[in-house]
Amino acid sequence: MPLGSPEEQAQSNAEARWEKFDPTLYVQENYSRLLSVDETIISIVRAHFSDHFRDISEPLVHGIDVGAGANLYPALSMLPWCARITLLDRSKSNLDYLRQQIKGHDDGWEKFWRKLSLDDAYATVPGGPWARLREVAQIEQGDILNPVDRRLRWQVGTMFFVAESVSTSTREFHCAVEHFLEKLAPGAPFAAAFMEHSEGYRLGGTWFPACDVSQADIGASIRRFTDSVQTYRIGKPGEVRPGYTSIILACGFR
Numbered sequence: 001m002p003l004g005s006p007e008e009q010a011q012s013n014a015e016a017r018w019e020k021f022d023p024t025l026y027v028q029e030n031y032s033r034l035l036s037v038d039e040t041i042i043s044i045v046r047a048h049f050s051d052h053f054r055d056i057s058e059p060l061v062h063g064i065d066v067g068a069g070a071n072l073y074p075a076l077s078m079l080p081w082c083a084r085i086t087l088l089d090r091s092k093s094n095l096d097y098l099r100q101q102i103k104g105h106d107d108g109w110e111k112f113w114r115k116l117s118l119d120d121a122y123a124t125v126p127g128g129p130w131a132r133l134r135e136v137a138q139i140e141q142g143d144i145l146n147p148v149d150r151r152l153r154w155q156v157g158t159m160f161f162v163a164e165s166v167s168t169s170t171r172e173f174h175c176a177v178e179h180f181l182e183k184l185a186p187g188a189p190f191a192a193a194f195m196e197h198s199e200g201y202r203l204g205g206t207w208f209p210a211c212d213v214s215q216a217d218i219g220a221s222i223r224r225f226t227d228s229v230q231t232y233r234i235g236k237p238g239e240v241r242p243g244y245t246s247i248i249l250a251c252g253f254r
């Protein structure tokens with residue numbers, strides 16, 4: 001793969017310019033329209049979580065969305081069952097965006113909720129999703145590569161487009177997967193999304209790194225911690241942006 005400017009070459013998580021991450025532009029480029037790939041992800045994750053929690057009486061649990069960044073739909077996918085959802089991110093600009101959206105969300109997120117609420121568990125959230133999200137969301141600055149309290153365990157978790165996007169390093173990719181899964185209690189359902197063979201991306205004037213991993217690499221990294229996982233190839237190359245081969249979604253149980 002031809003590499004462009006020096007910043008597009010090897011970049012560790014500490015070197016990447018997270019303080020320059022522009023959440024408004026990121027949302028405009030990635031989530032202003034409901035892509036069919038997001039629709040497919042939502043339908044699989046919706047079924048995965050609602051099938052799991054359907055038979056559990058009073059399932060008010062703690063959830064975590066790792067590297068929440070500027071995407072509300074992973075947190076929304078856990079909403080019906082959570083008394084608390086931790087939205088963890090490293091970037092101050094993304095944390096500011098999340099705080100602002102929790103106070104008063106942009107209409108653009110409604111289309112994602114409408115897809116989730118095709119299932120009754122979502123459609124019947126008391127008070128509706130936005131009041132409930134305000135009640136349960138806890139926004140936290142944190143580093144998935146260096147978690148401070150490794151004893152804490154969550155009962156449901158999501159991590160979307162983070163492990164392969166923290167840096168160009170395969171070691172940091174495996175480390176993000178490891179720490180995400182270590183944050184979950186035994187048996188906890190999880191959903192994690194990845195871009196396969198991503199070349200990284202430019203957001204405004206800033207380059208953000210990615211690590212080149214295949215569906216097999218992703219499955220093997222997760223299977224170090226659980227055999228109870230299924231991976232899906234979703235969408236066509238280039239549907240979200242150029243420079244990756246497929247979206248890989250992994251749904252399983254810790």
Ligand SMILES: C[S@@+](CC[C@H](N)C(=O)[O-])C[C@H]1O[C@@H](n2cnc3c(N)ncnc32)[C@H](O)[C@@H]1O
Binds near residue numbers: 161166
């Ligand atoms: C490609 S974005 C994905 C954002 C969002 N989850 C989504 O689905 O679109 C990667 C996110 O990971 C966050 N991130 C980068 N390094 C991190 C780290 N070490 N710990 C936690 N979050 C990190 C970034 O700030 C950014 O929000």
